[in-house]
Amino acid sequence: MIHTRGSGILLHVTSLPSTYGIGDFGPSAYRFVEVLAKARQHYWQILPLNPTCPASGNSPYSSPSTFTVNTLLISPEMLVRDGFLGRNDLEPMPDFPEGRAAYEAVAWYRERIFSIAYERFLHTGPDRRYEGFCDRAGWWLDEHALFVALKDHFRGQEWSQWPEEVRTRQPEALDDMRKRLADGVRKEKFLQYLADRQWSALRRYCTARGIQVIGDIPIYVAYDSVDVWANPGIFQLDEDLRPTVAAGVPPDVFSRTGQLWGNPVYDWSALREQGYAWWMSRIARSGELYDLFRIDHFRAFADYYTVPATDTTAEHGTWVEGPGADFFEALARRTPCFSIVAEDLGANTPAVQGLLDRFGFPGMKVLLFAFGEGLPGSAHIPHNYVPNLICYTGTHDNNTARGWFEEEASEEDRKRFYAYIGREVAAEEVHRELVRLAMTSVARACIVPMQDVLGLGAAARMNYPSVPEGNWEWRMTPEEFERAPFEWLRGLAELSGRG
Structure with a gap:
């Protein structure tokens, strides 16, 4: 339950301004925390920090490793500050674009400078902080580092295509691979150490300024992940370790054939017999990374939709009862x-x-969903809110407020919006009205995407669900950061009792 009335901004780390092609844990993040505090905001909400991969469109919701941090978020500037690199090591640098995260170029560049930092690290002697991190994090780090090294060794092949003795995790084969790939394993541990070091420092900076970080846990994991490879018994797999069913949602007004996500589905019976140990560890790890965390697709704990793994659409799936209260009682x-x-x-x-x-648990309400035909009874309209929830103008899966008004809202939607706020406004003012509605609502927490603080249009949208390419790339430019109306936001926070 959220006890304190407050507000904050939704902005993923990758969307921060940066000289190095993607937002990271560097100076812009610290400056963002400073302006949040000055604007009397209490929350910084981000998307999952997990590693991303090009095969999944760089989505943070389809990661090869649930417990780890994306090493692309390691700040080159902080590596220089902390002595892992020299300033000259940062050159040559690609001509990164502003306003978009350049994942491919960023990965190439980071690999080059990471290799330099790692070689230097190997020749500096024992590092107590690194060794301490490896000891503390070994319960998730050891499997992850081996998986990354194996992925590299087998040239990116899905783990189901690896030699049988490695695919099925035969102890002698794994011991042999750990020895053969020891350098790759150690390098990945070093990179996770750097990521942990930088994120932990940034978290402490947030805490000192009264900012709580709200993270995100995707309900499902990717099949081609260390999570499934290392824990096949907690997923619904066949004797060849292939999924028997896949996750998704059924057909609705938005999708005639439903959404087939393709993720493997948990074997909740097996998890229950183990005391939900894997999920307990996942929650514990999230508690290390975030102050609060959103569980995406929370409904799956009550009931979840499964589709036969051979199907190509989600039309013929089945609803299955989830673990329900038993899981949360075990967690409590x-x-x-x-x-x-x-x-x-x-x-x-x-x-x-x-x-x-x-x-x-606080739920979520989204103002962009509020202005349809059923407005008076809508759960998303502020007059129906209860205090224990988080109100959003929109989420990472929605259009921006201005984009919604210009491209998606019907004429009737606009009329209802005008009637609710009591006047007609131009498209460039819509975001301010929605932010005001959210801030003055009874919801204890109010979160506004950075795009809506800036009043940006549809081009700044973060994600188009079911569209495989071009997502997760939006980045705030330095100029947008400079002109962001944080004083206006501070005034609203103070006026509405959130400051």
């Missing part, structure tokens, strides 16, 4: 549940609402 015995935010968008069934009410 291990750790407090107050850090969890439930992404309960879509069909909020009685079973989902029952979990929210029983355990006090």
Whole structure:
């Protein structure tokens, strides 16, 4: 449950301005935290910090490793500051574009400078902080580092295509590969150490300025991940370790054939027998990375949709009962549940609402969903809010507020919007009205995407669901950062009791 009335901004780390092709844990992140504090904001919400890969369109919701941090977010400038690199090591540098995350060029550049930093590290003698990190994080780090080294060794092949003795994790084969790939394993551990070092320092900076970080946990994991390879028994796989069913959602007004996500589905019976150990570890790791964390597609704990793995659409799936309260009762015995935010968008069934009410999880409401035909009774319109929720103008999966008004809202939607705010406004003012509605609502927490603070149009959208390419690339330019109306945001926070 969120106890303090406050507000914040949704901006993924990759969307920060940076000289090095992608937002990172460097100076711009620290400056962003400073302006959040000056604007009397209390939350910085980000997307999952997990590694991304080109095969999944660089989506942070389809990661090869659930417990780790994306090494592309390591700041070159901080590596220089901390003595891992010299200033000259940063050259030559590609001509990175402004306004978009250049994943391919960033990966090439980071690999070059990381190799330099690693070679230097190998010749500097023992590093107590590195050794301490490896000891503390070994429970997730060892498997991850081996997986990364194996991926490189087998030239990027999906783990299901690896030699049988490695694919099926035969102990002697794994011991042999650890020895053969020892340098690659150590290098990945070093990079995770750098990522942890930089993120932990940034988190401490946030805490000192009264900023809580809201993270994100995707409900499912990618098949081609260390999570499935190292834990096949907790997923619904056949004897060849291939998924028997895949995750998705059924057909609706937005998609005639539904959405076939393709992720493997958990074997909740097996997880229950193990005391949900893997999920307990996942929650514990999230508690290390974030102050609060949103669980994406929270509904799957109540019931989840499965599609036969051989199907090419989600039309012929089945709803299956999830672990429900039993999971959260087990979690509550291990750790407090107050850090969890439930992404309960879509069909909020009685079973989902029952979990929210029983355990006090705040849900989500999105203003862009509020102005349809059913406005008076809409769960997303502010007059129907309850305090224990987070109100958003929009999310990373939505258009921007201005983009919605210009490209998606019908004439009737616009009329209802005008009637609700009491006047007609131009497209360039819509974002301010929506932010005001969110800030003055009774919702204890209010989060505004940075694009809506800036009043940007559809070109600044972060993600188009079901569109495989061109997503996750938007980045705030230095000029946009400079002109962002943080004083206006501060005034709204103070006026609405959020400051």
